[in-house]
Amino acid sequence: MAPKAATIQDVAQAAKVSTATVSRALSNPDLLSERTRAQVMEAIKTTGYRVNLAARNLRMQRAGAVLILVPNLGKPFYSTILRGISDGFARTDYAVLISDTENRPLADGELVGNFLDGRIDGIVSLDGGISPAALDQCRHHNVDGRIVFACEWVDGYAFPSIQSDNAEGARLAIRHLYDLGHRKIAHVTGPRGNVLTEIRRRGMLEERSRLHLPARGDWIIRGDFSLKSGHDAAVSILAMDPEDRPTAVFCAADMVAFGLIAGLSAGGLEVPGDISVVGFDDIDMAESYVPALTTIRQDRMRLGQTAAARLLERLGSGPVPEPQEELLPVELIVRDSTARIAS
C-alpha cells in the first residue's frame, strides 16, 4: 500500500535540487527561478509530499497549537464562541486544543507546563477562574504575553481580554422592563466570585437606581447560571406575598431564565402574563423555547474570532501590542417572555 511518506529529501532527489530549494519553494517561492519552482512543484505532486509538522515545529521552535480553556463544555453557551475561535485559527496552521477546566481542573503547574513542554504556543481562556498561582508561574516563565481572555477575565491581571459589554446588557434589560411598565424588578445572579456575576449585577443596580426603582434585598436572588438555580429562584418568588412580589425578573443567563420560567409555570404563574422574564446570552435555545425568550445577545461568534485574532497577533513575529480590554456591543432581543405589565 502506502510504503513510506515522502520526505523533503525524496522531493529534492526527484526534482534534482537540494532540500533547501524544496523548502524555499514552499515558504518563499519568490526566491526561486520559475523553472526550478515548477520542477519542485512537479516533484512534490508526484511524490505526494507533505511537510512533517513535528520536524518543522522543532526547527522553528514552536508548538503549532493553541489551547482553549472552557469552564464547562456542557454549557451550550460556549459552543458558538468555540466555533468563532476555531474559525479564527482555521486558515493558520495552529491546531486547537480544548480543555474543560471544570471537569478536568488544571493540576498545579500544568498550565505553564504546556508551554514548557512545547505543547502549545498560546492560550485563549474563557475561564476567569484561573488560579493566580498558575498565572504567576506563566509570568515567571515569560509566557504570559501569549495568553488572552475571552468572555471572562481575571481581575488584577493585565491580560488582553475580549468581553461583551455586560454592564450595558444589564442596563438594557432593566430599561426594557421599565419601558414595559415594570417597576418591581428582581434579579437572579450568577455564581459567587464570578466576574460576570458582579458586572451584570452592578449594571443592573446602576440602572435600577437611575430609574428610581424600588430595591429590595430579597429581589436579588443568588443563582449560578444553571437551569436548576432558575428553578430554585422560581420557588423563592412563588413563596413571596403576591401583592408585593416582583413583576419581572432579569436573569444573569438564559439557562437560569429557562429554569425560572418552568418553575413559575409549574407554580401557576404564567410568563409573560403574570411575570416577565429576561435572560442573558441569547443561546440557540432561546429562540425556540416556549415562550421564546427575551434576552441580551452577546455576539459569541465575534467574541471567539476576535480572541483568536488577538492571540495570533501576539504569536506572530511583529511587535507585541499592549494588553487591552476590548468591549463588544450587546443587543436586546425582544421575544415573547416579556410583556407590558397588566395594570
Add this chain to the structure above:
Amino acid sequence: MAPKAATIQDVAQAAKVSTATVSRALSNPDLLSERTRAQVMEAIKTTGYRVNLAARNLRMQRAGAVLILVPNLGKPFYSTILRGISDGFARTDYAVLISDTENRPLADGELVGNFLDGRIDGIVSLDGGISPAALDQCRHHNVDGRIVFACEWVDGYAFPSIQSDNAEGARLAIRHLYDLGHRKIAHVTGPRGNVLTEIRRRGMLEERSRLHLPARGDWIIRGDFSLKSGHDAAVSILAMDPEDRPTAVFCAADMVAFGLIAGLSAGGLEVPGDISVVGFDDIDMAESYVPALTTIRQDRMRLGQTAAARLLERLGSGPVPEPQEELLPVELIVRDSTARIAS
C-alpha cells in the same frame, strides 16, 4: 527572567553524563545504576528540565495527538462523552484535538491529511456522517486502523465502534409506557439518514408490534434531535383528533422531548397529566427540567472512556485487535414526565 529552557544537553552537562543516560533516566530508569540515576534526577531538578515534545515526537515518529470529531459542540449531549474521552487520554501524553464537523465541515482530503502531516495519531469520531470518500482515503493510506467510532458509526465500514444499546433503549421506553397502561404511543424520530434514528425507530417498532400495540403512520413524526423539532411535533399532535391521538410519545432525544413538552403545555395539554413523554440520552438538563424527564440513560462517560481505551490499544505497539462493535447497556430512568394513563 527565564533565559532559555534547559535541554537534555544541559542536564547531561550538569550531571556529568551523556544525553543518552539522561534520556534513559526518564524512559528506562532500570537500566541505570542507582547512583547515576539519582545524579541525573538531581540535575533535572536544578535545571528545571522538561522534555521537548516536538523533538521527542519527531524522533519517535508520532504526532502525540488524537482528533475527536464531534457533530455539533453546541449540543449538551456530547459534553460528557468528551469528558470521558479526555479522561481516557489524561494519563497518556496524547493531546486531544476537537473538531466540530457540522460547523466546520471537513474539506476534501483533510481527514487523511491530518495523519499525513503528522498532526494526529488517531481519531475518535462521534460523527457517523463522515463521507465514504474520506474514509476510503484513510484506508488507502493505511491509517484506517487508527480510527474508532463512538456513539454513532458508519454502515458498511468495519471500524471498531462503541455504541449504546439503542435498540434496547427504544424497547425499554415502549415497555415502560405500556406498563403504565399506554397503548397509543407515538414516536418522534431523529434526522433522516442518521444511524441512530434508524436503530431507535426499529427497536421501537419491534417492541410495539411485539406488544400488539396499534400502529399508525401519523404517529411516527420526523424530527431531528432538536428542541425545535420537538415543538413542531407538539403542533402536529395538538392538531390530531383528541379522541384518537397518542397518549404517550417516545422521543429520540431529550432535546426533542423538551421542545415537545413546552409545545404541548403551550397548547393546553399537560405532561404527564394528559400525555406522557419519554426522552433518550439523559442529558444533565433532564433531571432539572420541569417536569423532570423520564428518559433512557446512555452512560456517556463510559462511552467516551471506552472509545479512548480502544483507540489507545490501536496506537500502542501491541498487536492490533480486530475491529469490533461494542454495545454498552442503557437504563430506563423514570422521573416525572410519564404517568399511568388516566382511564
Add this chain to the structure above:
DNA sequence: GCGCGTTTTGAAATCGATTACATACTCCAA
C-alpha cells in the same frame, strides 16, 4: 592476574524540516 559474562555508560546516527553562509552564475558598466 586473566578471561568471560553482565551491567553501565557514552559516541554518534537519526528523525525531517529550516536557514545561515558560501558559492555559482548572470548581466552590465567601466
Add this chain to the structure above:
DNA sequence: TTGGAGTATGTAATCGATTTCAAAACGCGC
C-alpha cells in the same frame, strides 16, 4: 576583460530528543 551587484542554488549546521552499537567497568571463578 574585469569587477561588482544581484539573483539563484547548494552545503551543512541546527532544532532536541531517542536509540544503536560499541566500549568501559565490574564481578567472579580459576
